[in-house]
Amino acid sequence: MDTTTLVLANCLLFALYAGVMLIHAKLVEGARGSLWFAGSSLVRGASMLLVGVPWFQALPARYTGAFSAILAVIGALMLHQAFAELLERGHMMRWVQLALVAMMVIGAVTLVMAPGRGFLLPSLLCGTLSIQFFVIASVVVHFSGEEVGPVGWLTASALAGYSAILMVRAVVATPWGLHRFGYPVNIIPVWLMICLVTSAVTTFGFKMLSTAQLRVELLWRAQVDELTGLLNRWALKRLTMREIARCRREKCSLAVVMMDLDGLKQVNDTTGHACGDVVLQAVASVLQEAVRDQDLVARIGGDEFCVLLPKASLDDALMVAERMRLEVEELTVQFRGETVRTRASLGIATSDISGLTWQALMDASDSALYSAKRAGRNRIVVARTEGSYVLVPEGKTATVLAERENAAN
Structure with missing residues (x-):
């Protein structure tokens, strides 16, 4: 399967996941984080589409790459917000994500403006995304709760594994990595396949966590007097x-x-x-x-x-x-x-x-x-x-x- 086909497959799945989450947010009252998750899927899919499919590359490659990189980190920020809102940790480590987005924006603009430095953009992007996904995994694993422990661990493991792959890709994309491994090394198809699996597991995990949170909330409402907050x-x-x-x-x-x-x-x-x-x-x-x-x-x-x-x-x-x-x-x-x-x-x-x-x-x-x-x-x-x-x-x-x-x- 060639790279373009893998990119399109990822984008179609991102669109599907966004649609599922939008329907979930519409049908299920109190489905926290679903809109953020849908937005994250759409933004990440658009980011991948810009650089992965030649038909969408209307601008010069360096501008398209910079814009795509900024969209990618914004998508990761939105994914973080989705899990934080779902687990009722709205501001948990959000400042880290905002700092990483700001760093990516500054770095992308700087590399675009600096002739001959654009080759560093993939390394900077993958390194930033790696940290972002590791932060998201940390939030999920620490605050999933005992009721949804296995699902939380599975989701966090998928996010942490994806973070590790991104860091490997960041190292390979550096001049040192290219010199060390040589140009024949191409982990982009591997990364795209892993992205397919990770996105599916993350979406499944988010849905299961959301269902578990709603179940706990309904159980709480069934046991608590609404006026006083005491047991019924x-x-x-x-x-x-x-x-x-x-x-x-x-x-x-x-x-x-x-x-x-x-x-x-x-x-x-x-x-x-x-x-x-x-x-x-x-x-x-x-x-x-x-x-x-x-x-x-x-x-x-x-x-x-x-x-x-x-x-x-x-x-x-x-x-x-x-x-x-x-x-x-x-x-x-x-x-x-x-x-x-x-x-x-x-x-x-x-x-x-x-x-x-x-x-x-x-x-x-x-x-x-x-x-x-x-x-x-x-x-x-x-x-x-x-x-x-x-x-x-x-x-x-x-x-x-x-x-x-x-x-x-």
Whole structure:
């Protein structure tokens, strides 16, 4: 296969990949980087077409070569931006790529203006592209994530291999390389064949990474409450079932704290649901600060929150619940010139008393919560034996509670 045929094959594939990415960007909402990838394919294809097919060489060879070189490095810059945007690393090492493009522009103009120096342009171009593709490979391999590790490694390997071929070509294109290897050495067909393979692997890798990123994002949306950013009920149940299985293996206990805001309906009725949403977001923020690092916080209803405490005793649950109650009590929300405050009632259930099942823990903590509401709100109630609940005095710990129960018995 001659060089012109290989160039045309590469250009046609670049056009095909650009079309695929444009369709992908049109059909898939949130397909990050697809437009950049399509633009990169078109620019790189145009660059190759200018110097590889005689029909397009209307200008003198040195001007055509310089323009083609500039297009090539711009195409690599756009490819970098495509992967950086896809992996949500928008500015990652972009300054390196911009510096390389600027260097290529200056170098191309200088070599065109300097008689007898144009033969250095291929070496400068290949060396610059080699560094650019190595930078892209570094971004891909470092930030692909565990979910798409094999695809990330495959794509990065293809880019790194292409970078190595470009560096070899840069060395061969220098006067030293020509003297060392002689004029018969022609790696351009080899480079064009490798370019065909690399482009295919890179496009496949980009599509797979994009699909994996969308899958992760959809999974995140399915597990997270959109308003507060906390877990939703489905995600909490799934994680609780996992913790229950671990507790059974390790013979440990866990606790659930159910919390309901007192008076949020009145806030919605008097100041509007927009204010209620702001209150919910503020409460979600303080709850995340009040719990332990390993605890899981979820919003499971309109104004109802639930906290799962792995490896927690009743003492641990009471201390966390009291912190939650105080944080909400001290919370002040400013909304359109008005000061809004709220309170919270909380119910606690532990696996030692209520049982190590999802439904038993939820039922017990929910019943304890409504006992707290009936007892006057803004307080904590602990579920004890079936149908029995203990009101916790404000600021008291489980140790004091145990002493009260012993005295009562």
